[in-house]
Amino acid sequence: MTPRGAGRARGRAAGEAQAVILAGGRGTRFWPLGRRSRPKQFLPIAGPDTMVEETVRRLGAVIPVKRVWTVADAAQTRALRRLLPRVPRNQFVIEPLARNTAPSLILATARIYLENPAAPVAVFPADHLIRKPARFRGKLAAALEIAQRDAAIVTFGITPSYPATGFGYIRFSEDSPRRLGRELFHRVRAFKEKPGEGLAAEFLAAGDSFWNSGMFVWRADVFAGTLKACAPDLFVFWERILEALKKGRPAALRRVFEEMPSISIDHALMERASGILVNEGDFGWSDVGAWSALLDIWKRDPAGNALKGETVGLDAAGCLVYNPGRLTALVGVRDLIVVETGDALLICAAGQDQRVREVVDILSKRGRKKYL
């Protein structure tokens, strides 16, 4: 099959593909811009629009907006409806309770399954950046076709650039990958939880490991079958959710959620399943993990400062400033993160931005709810 022929085939195969945007994430790493009620996916930090809007937009024609689903709690869903007015109203899936990603994805996939059991489903976190969206769309179309044709769960893995301990890893076999056009799909040997430093260095050195991007592609029926085969404890909930959805019983759905464990899709399914395929996600991915990640994403001035808002800099270098609509003057400072939001100001050494969580914890202990 020529690449051109492959492109046409992928286009047809992805015809009925559905996207599920995991938009229920919480987090305080972007405090003070991010608050409890406005986590990262609702912030316009990686581009002019919020990250969830960018996540939907980059799907382009591969999965048009009328086939996008979101999953989040009721409050977040209200915000999502405002941001994504072109998503059909019945495709904003509301979690009865905040659980982890496995319950969210069982629910969202069940909703799609009831409409079309063979529908290919692509799952995306709402708060990641992809700098090469055209390349991403090409790979997504290929993954959808492989997932549909071969009844496989497919994921994207990110080639590690350093021995990160903050990501899960996917170890894969370099032998006889499946091929579609130019794309290689490797057999996954194992999903690995976030490793310690030593193990992370080993994974990096071995050269057969990707970071787990949290993006997955599956046919709804294949998801159900894999759950039944590999996670029968959870398949019970899948069946009860299908039943509650068919009968239109929100109270029953809520009871199922109350009983389900809070567990990630990685633990629940990926670590247990076999036959998963992984394609290299070399499309400029970033999880935008903390403020300092934006130093690599925002445009920098010649002194290496990344600036949102009017700025005067004298002997200032390596600083990230978010203070739109106001003036910031930097004099003789290096490698600072500065975020001003009208009521709160963060000034943080760039290498210590993981400690922003501690600030939020302290404010929480002080009972300063207006800053949370």
Add this chain to the structure above:
Amino acid sequence: MTPRGAGRARGRAAGEAQAVILAGGRGTRFWPLGRRSRPKQFLPIAGPDTMVEETVRRLGAVIPVKRVWTVADAAQTRALRRLLPRVPRNQFVIEPLARNTAPSLILATARIYLENPAAPVAVFPADHLIRKPARFRGKLAAALEIAQRDAAIVTFGITPSYPATGFGYIRFSEDSPRRLGRELFHRVRAFKEKPGEGLAAEFLAAGDSFWNSGMFVWRADVFAGTLKACAPDLFVFWERILEALKKGRPAALRRVFEEMPSISIDHALMERASGILVNEGDFGWSDVGAWSALLDIWKRDPAGNALKGETVGLDAAGCLVYNPGRLTALVGVRDLIVVETGDALLICAAGQDQRVREVVDILSKRGRKKYL
């Protein structure tokens, strides 16, 4: 004369003493809190009230508020009237034009001279801090008595703590000082302009030098006589100002100001006059020259941070924060000056706060008037 007797005598001698507050200063060293329309004397930075209010309050019973005069331009005088409602309305002296301190003090002293030629006049910058106001009042009363009794110009000198190049110096004779109670009044040998580093070090080593505090005490008639004897070029203006005031001619007064040179009282009179006396101003004086000066004035936390506004500090030390009514979080930062005023934010290495003027210059060149 016993100290007690001296105290009573000083109380009587200072009976009609008048204070002149030089409140027309401009400056941008406290940007962004300080703006063109709100220089240092109008800022509540050294205490709960503005520096000009503190300047008047610390005079206490030695020069009560009904004998306080201010000198400033028309716009600043409007602000002064709001801040100092108990100062008699006719004692807000308006400079027709912004000149330096010599024209201001010729005008203010002339106003007082017309009411009482023998009145002792004490001159104070509006933007200095005095941490020991009771001690200051005792010394002021003594200086007023000496100035009145001996027909001398008296000044306060500050014992240098380092070879500052930002202050003028007063070199004095250690031989046979005049004495009043416990106070010594040394004969001034010379007023010296701001020196270079080498000369400043020499002055410090010699031990016979004070910093020029800019505070002076004189009888109005002695001021006029000294001007006539030592600065006849300026005495001409003194006479023309007296004439314009007597005839109530603001236009004539303005013309005199237009012709007067822009010259400081130090250059105009102190450097030329003889017989000036200096008393040690060891009353906790500071000119509060820039933001970092407040690190020595504001209360510090155990990590050496001086904070106005609610703060969360993680591994933060030596920082000065002015952000009242809002929250500031500092993570892993050292020796920073942080000033947030709603529309503008300054973040400056503590050792580089003199460069705040450059920020203002850049904003001026950019035409960003709203920040000036």
